[in-house]
Amino acid sequence: MPYSTTHRGLAHTFGDLKTLLAKATPLRSGDVLAGVAAESQVERVLAQRTLAEVPLTDFLEHPLIPPETDEVSGYLLESHHPAAFAPIRGFTVGELRDFLLSDEATPQVLENLTWGLLPEMVAATSKLMRNQDLISVARKRRVVTRFRSTIGLSGRLSTRIQPNHPSDDVAGVLASTLDGLLYGGGDATIGINPAGDGLKPVVELSTVLDTLIRRYEIPTQSCILAHVTNTIAAMERGAPIDLVFQSIGGSQALNKGFGVDIALLDEAHAAGQSLKRGTVGNNLMYFETGQGSALSANAHHGLDQQTIEARAYGLARRYQPFLVNTVVGFIGPEYLYDGKQIIRAGLEDHFCAKLLGLPMGCDVCYTNHAEADQDDMDTLLTLLGVAGVNFVMGLPGADDVMLNYQSTSFHDALYVREVLGLRPAPEFEAWLLRMNIAHDNRLSDSRGKALQLPEVFNAR
Amino acid sequence: MDIKKPDSWTHLRRFTPARVALGHVGHALPLEAVLDLALAHAEARDAVWQEPDWERIRVGLRQSGKAFIEVQSTAPSRQQYLLRPDWGRNLSEGSKDRLDSQRGHYDLVLCLVDGLSGAAISENALPMLEALGAWLEHTSWSLAPLVLARQGRVALGDEIGAALGARMTLVLIGERPGLSSPDSLGLYLTYAPHTGNLDSQRNCISNVRPGGLSYAEAAETVRMLLYGAKALGKTGVELKPDVKYLP
Numbered sequence: 001m002p003y004s005t006t007h008r009g010l011a012h013t014f015g016d017l018k019t020l021l022a023k024a025t026p027l028r029s030g031d032v033l034a035g036v037a038a039e040s041q042v043e044r045v046l047a048q049r050t051l052a053e054v055p056l057t058d059f060l061e062h063p064l065i066p067p068e069t070d071e072v073s074g075y076l077l078e079s080h081h082p083a084a085f086a087p088i089r090g091f092t093v094g095e096l097r098d099f100l101l102s103d104e105a106t107p108q109v110l111e112n113l114t115w116g117l118l119p120e121m122v123a124a125t126s127k128l129m130r131n132q133d134l135i136s137v138a139r140k141r142r143v144v145t146r147f148r149s150t151i152g153l154s155g156r157l158s159t160r161i162q163p164n165h166p167s168d169d170v171a172g173v174l175a176s177t178l179d180g181l182l183y184g185g186g187d188a189t190i191g192i193n194p195a196g197d198g199l200k201p202v203v204e205l206s207t208v209l210d211t212l213i214r215r216y217e218i219p220t221q222s223c224i225l226a227h228v229t230n231t232i233a234a235m236e237r238g239a240p241i242d243l244v245f246q247s248i249g250g251s252q253a254l255n256k257g258f259g260v261d262i263a264l265l266d267e268a269h270a271a272g273q274s275l276k277r278g279t280v281g282n283n284l285m286y287f288e289t290g291q292g293s294a295l296s297a298n299a300h301h302g303l304d305q306q307t308i309e310a311r312a313y314g315l316a317r318r319y320q321p322f323l324v325n326t327v328v329g330f331i332g333p334e335y336l337y338d339g340k341q342i343i344r345a346g347l348e349d350h351f352c353a354k355l356l357g358l359p360m361g362c363d364v365c366y367t368n369h370a371e372a373d374q375d376d377m378d379t380l381l382t383l384l385g386v387a388g389v390n391f392v393m394g395l396p397g398a399d400d401v402m403l404n405y406q407s408t409s410f411h412d413a414l415y416v417r418e419v420l421g422l423r424p425a426p427e428f429e430a431w432l433l434r435m436n437i438a439h440d441n442r443l444s445d446s447r448g449k450a451l452q453l454p455e456v457f458n459a460r
Numbered sequence: 461m462d463i464k465k466p467d468s469w470t471h472l473r474r475f476t477p478a479r480v481a482l483g484h485v486g487h488a489l490p491l492e493a494v495l496d497l498a499l500a501h502a503e504a505r506d507a508v509w510q511e512p513d514w515e516r517i518r519v520g521l522r523q524s525g526k527a528f529i530e531v532q533s534t535a536p537s538r539q540q541y542l543l544r545p546d547w548g549r550n551l552s553e554g555s556k557d558r559l560d561s562q563r564g565h566y567d568l569v570l571c572l573v574d575g576l577s578g579a580a581i582s583e584n585a586l587p588m589l590e591a592l593g594a595w596l597e598h599t600s601w602s603l604a605p606l607v608l609a610r611q612g613r614v615a616l617g618d619e620i621g622a623a624l625g626a627r628m629t630l631v632l633i634g635e636r637p638g639l640s641s642p643d644s645l646g647l648y649l650t651y652a653p654h655t656g657n658l659d660s661q662r663n664c665i666s667n668v669r670p671g672g673l674s675y676a677e678a679a680e681t682v683r684m685l686l687y688g689a690k691a692l693g694k695t696g697v698e699l700k701p702d703v704k705y706l707p
Contacts (some may be wrong), residue, residue: 029543165476172476177482178469333542368504368637369542369576373495397479397493399500404638406501414487443484448468457475 005050022304023047024127030292030305030335052094053455056389069251084116093124100137104257114357119314123307135387144358146281147189149425152390154327157422159394159413164402183410184438185394191223202234210240219427243286245273253299278326285321292335324357324362339376361391365407385416471525471530474643482681504637520586531555532610548613559623569626573612577634577642606641622655629653651695
């Protein structure tokens with residue numbers, strides 16, 4: 001169904017809804033690469049003006065990817081709640097944008113809307129919002145999850161320690177982990193990307209982290225970010241798995257590229273639940289996503305990269321995950337060229353995920369071939385802190401020595417907590433005090449001195 | 461009063477290349493750590509944006525008596541190369557003509573491709589060729605003229621190999637720079653190169669540089685892969701480097 005507008009007496013027509021959404025998207029290199037971006041600045045704004053007039057019901061009546069051929073579309077439509085949608089049923093996309101910014105859209109009203117919103121409606125709305133709009137609406141929508149710590153409460157910001165090592169060396173991983181703990185990090189998770197494939201690193205590293213967590217009675221949870229089939233196999237062998245990780249995307253074809261489908265994710269979720277390892281709650285899935293992954297797998301169905309990214313969030317919420325984050329700058333400059341595009345995408349992803357009810361975090365990051373640097377990361381980190389992001393990454397000196405990119409450091413997390421008055425998860429904050437690591441966000445000078453180190457360090 | 465607070469666990473540094481135990485000033489990193497990272501990032505950025513020292517490569521090749529052809533992809537600039545990976549996979553029209561004029565029946569063509577690190581080619585391409593030449597020259601294999609390629613991705617080697625009529629292509633390419641490895645060279649071997657080869661049909665040797673994988677080790681792995689590819693009639697996931705293939 002075509003959509004039209006007129007400008008200076010000339011008619012402008014957009015062939016269908018996905019074309020309109022793509023042309024209305026703020027400029028990013030991945031949409032240009034896909035050939036779906038607006039061809040001029042004027043065309044982009046005209047598309048935004050046209051999109052503002054589109055009724056929300058169009059997204060229900062004209063699915064962007066047919067549910068007959070895509071199980072993600074099938075789930076998104078079947079999980080849509082008409083009762084939750086009822087208050088905004090008569091709205092256009094533009095009216096939804098205005099409503100979200102209004103005083104009527106209280107945190108409770110936004111929470112009640114959660115399952116009435118399709119990801120595509122949220123993505124469309126974000127295209128009509130400036131950065132400040134994305135921040136102020138997301139800030140109203142807290143999403144709280146629990147396992148051994150409570151993540152996402154108002155006034156809190158958590159971190160994942162990412163202690164990657166080029167050869168999964170146990171002492172190397174633990175050195176980075178202890179460094180992170182002693183800098184007040186790790187309340188979201190201690191999450192390792194293994195360098196090696198297969199089952200072995202999952203069993204070995206989850207056992208090491210489990211021993212560490214029990215030894216120091218740390219109110220946190222471990223995660224080995226391996227393919228979900230390896231995590232399931234590790235659980236079958238009795239490995240101490242806390243969080244179950246998987247990369248996911250917004251189409252069945254992309255998930256096939258990741259080697260998963262809904263049935264497999266259901267199986268992994270059930271297996272994790274059956275272990276009952278959480279103490280304050282049992283949210284346990286951890287998903288990573290990122291704009292551009294669909295195009296790079298040729299699984300984007302002609303959609304712009306931000307819209308198909310939002311669909312991944314619609315799938316993620318099926319599992320009430322403990323953590324979700326976009327790895328926003330990891331994919332490279334052919335998808336997000338520079339700091340400006342990375343910052344915008346990070347704010348969009350956080351906004352869309354939060355409105356859809358996800359405990360959203362962000363890997364604030366860049367690669368060395370993107371036009372970005374530490375200053376851009378400072379900007380995005382600060383903006384996400386204001387927007388109420390649930391968690392960010394913590395790496396020694398911001399440098400991932402295994403994946404070869406830069407994320408945020410333990411010190412960066414201290415900075416954003418300091419300037420915005422944010423604190424770690426309550427259980428973890430009490431632990432930091434008990435261990436004499438930090439008190440009221442102030443690091444103790446004597447921390448670490450009395451710490452009994454794990455035996456692995458003595459052996460060498 | 462000491463403003464800068466060192467960490468008491470600096471002895472853990474020997475267990476990891478990660479930047480642990482950096483100390484702090486207030487909540488911030490000490491300046492030294494900030495500048496260390498900035499310098500490593502600057503080296504990586506320069507590696508991406510600076511062209512390989514092609515003149516040095518040419519001189520080196522002439523000195524060792526190797527013939528070469530220079531080509532480029534359809535990416536007109538470094539910026540366009542970064543934005544359009546597809547343009548880096550195709551040969552410019554003039555380049556195709558130059559290769560066509562040298563078309564023959566070759567066992568192997570070696571391609572030096574700038575990729576994402578000019579520094580990798582400047583620093584490591586000639587010594588890597590020397591290590592390969594140490595045994596390649598003693599085989600009966602027919603080698604195509606070397607190809608030097610600008611603004612290229614790995615898959616540019618497919619079109620080069622097909623245009624020259626080579627059974628196999630070995631691409632030596634600058635890898636995406638990491639902070640500790642701005643000059644890392646990657647080697648990609650592809651059997652029956654043609655446009656549309658999948659990445660799963662290649663074998664890759666990564667991180668060749670001083671401080672990473674040595675030239676001699678990389679050359680030995682290439683040797684096993686080349687003979688293996690000849691025996692199996694393919695490269696890719698089914699081919700593993702193995703001494704059993706060696707003559």
